[in-house]
Amino acid sequence: MKTSFPRLLTATTVAAAASLALAACATTPQSNPMLEQARAAVTSAQNNPQVAGESKVDLTTAQSALAQGDALLKAGKPVEDVNHQAYIAERFALAAQKGVDLETSRKSIADANNRRNAVLLTAREDEAARANQLAQTKSQELAAALAALQASKTDRGLVVTLGDVLFATGRADLKSGSRQTLDRLTTFLRAYPTRNVQIDGYTDNVGGDDYNQGLSERRADSVRDALTGMGIANDRILTKGLGKSSPVGDNDTAAGRQENRRVEVLILDEGAARTALAERP
Amino acid sequence: MKCIQAAGAALIGSVVLLGGCASAPLAPSTEMTKAKAAIDQADRAGAREYATDTLNSSVQKMAQGQAAAAKGEQVQSEQLFEESYADAHLAQISAQSAKSAKDAADVDKGIATLQNEASRSSTP
Numbered sequence: 001m002k003t004s005f006p007r008l009l010t011a012t013t014v015a016a017a018a019s020l021a022l023a024a025c026a027t028t029p030q031s032n033p034m035l036e037q038a039r040a041a042v043t044s045a046q047n048n049p050q051v052a053g054e055s056k057v058d059l060t061t062a063q064s065a066l067a068q069g070d071a072l073l074k075a076g077k078p079v080e081d082v083n084h085q086a087y088i089a090e091r092f093a094l095a096a097q098k099g100v101d102l103e104t105s106r107k108s109i110a111d112a113n114n115r116r117n118a119v120l121l122t123a124r125e126d127e128a129a130r131a132n133q134l135a136q137t138k139s140q141e142l143a144a145a146l147a148a149l150q151a152s153k154t155d156r157g158l159v160v161t162l163g164d165v166l167f168a169t170g171r172a173d174l175k176s177g178s179r180q181t182l183d184r185l186t187t188f189l190r191a192y193p194t195r196n197v198q199i200d201g202y203t204d205n206v207g208g209d210d211y212n213q214g215l216s217e218r219r220a221d222s223v224r225d226a227l228t229g230m231g232i233a234n235d236r237i238l239t240k241g242l243g244k245s246s247p248v249g250d251n252d253t254a255a256g257r258q259e260n261r262r263v264e265v266l267i268l269d270e271g272a273a274r275t276a277l278a279e280r281p
Numbered sequence: 282m283k284c285i286q287a288a289g290a291a292l293i294g295s296v297v298l299l300g301g302c303a304s305a306p307l308a309p310s311t312e313m314t315k316a317k318a319a320i321d322q323a324d325r326a327g328a329r330e331y332a333t334d335t336l337n338s339s340v341q342k343m344a345q346g347q348a349a350a351a352k353g354e355q356v357q358s359e360q361l362f363e364e365s366y367a368d369a370h371l372a373q374i375s376a377q378s379a380k381s382a383k384d385a386a387d388v389d390k391g392i393a394t395l396q397n398e399a400s401r402s403s404t405p
Contacts, residue, residue: 058370084360091367095374102378105385112388119392123399 032079034086035069041093042066048100055099062092142192149188150181151267158267160185162223172218174226182223185265186230196236198266199223204257205244217241223263304353312362313350316343319369323376328369331376339368 042062045051051059069085151158162178174182189195201220203212220239228234244251249259320339328336346361 058374080357080360084364087364088367091364091371095367095371098371098374098378102374102381105378105381108385109381109388112392115392116395119396119399123402126399127402 030073032069032073032082032086034083034090035066035073038062038066038069038086038089038093041090041097045093045096048097050100050103051096053099053103055096055103058092058096058099062089062096065089065092145188145191146267149184149267156266157269160265160267162263162265172215172222174222178226182226182230186227186232188267189227189232189236194270196238196268197227198238198240198268200240200242200264200266202242202246202248202260202262202264203244204247204260205251206257209243213241213243215241216243219263223265307350307353307355307358310350310359310362312359312366313343313346316346316362316366316369319366319373323369323373326373326376327380328372328376331379332372335368335372335375339365339372342368 042059045055045059045062065085066089069082069089072085073082146158149158149160151160153159160181162174162181185197189197199220201216201218201223203216203219205212207215217239218241220241224234224237224239227237244260247256247260248262250256251260316339320336320343323332323336323339342361342365346358346365349358349361
């Protein structure tokens, strides 16, 4: 007797468990593969934070169809009806995702002009910076070249003066001491091929006008010949004889007269070059 | 001869009668009209090229729905029209999305070319 009671209890327990299990089988709806596939698609669309606007409408349609499918399945309705809702849910969930892609490329196209302009702006800025840098470098180089030339700034522009000491008295041929000044001039003219020069010859007031005029011209020509001899093109050089006009020193003193016997090489501005040379007879 | 004709007529009559008894063909439903319009829209959006399978499925479901409607199967035909609509809607958006992506890629290519030219011309 002692052993039969627990045995009976065990049998009852097993029976109860079995009936419970059966009951569970009867009421728990079977899972529907199409519905699960739709659920995956809907969940994926739900988790996409970019779903908005028309895509949001599609997602809502998908969610509603999925809910109907779940309800039909739970109510034990025909599998065709569940599958139908699953189909609708999946298609609209996919449409919602495609809608996001569509919106992304539309925005990208709409933004094309801005992006194009940004590229162009950057290019222009780079160009300007480079041009500025180049201009700065050139201006520094020019300043250095002019400094090396030892030209002085005058009202007429930059002038390199070859003084009387470079010519023998009453002669037009250059002394060898002028070589250094001419070398500097040549170097400059080679480096700046668009800069031309005007060579003006002057004398003191000793002697007749014709003599001084001729002497001043010959002195200017002599400097020109020296430059062309060093490879500077003849058409870059304009010569003028100005005789005893425009003295810079006092002709009553020996020192003043020496100052007046000179050749001035005027470095022409780039713009002025052509005009000045066009005046050449 | 007359006998055969009469029998034939009777047979046809009975088939028609039987068919009529089983179900009457349904009038075009709003679901069908909606789905047809969506198919047209998808077609115009380029779905034939860009969403071929989805559009085909939509057209197929439309035909099945019409066949079901002809047999008077209302529930089934409406479900098929709804599915046809869902397919057409997806086909339309897919086609628009694919075309737009293509356009966007072209635009990107153009900008990349511009960028290349800009950086090339900026290199002394």
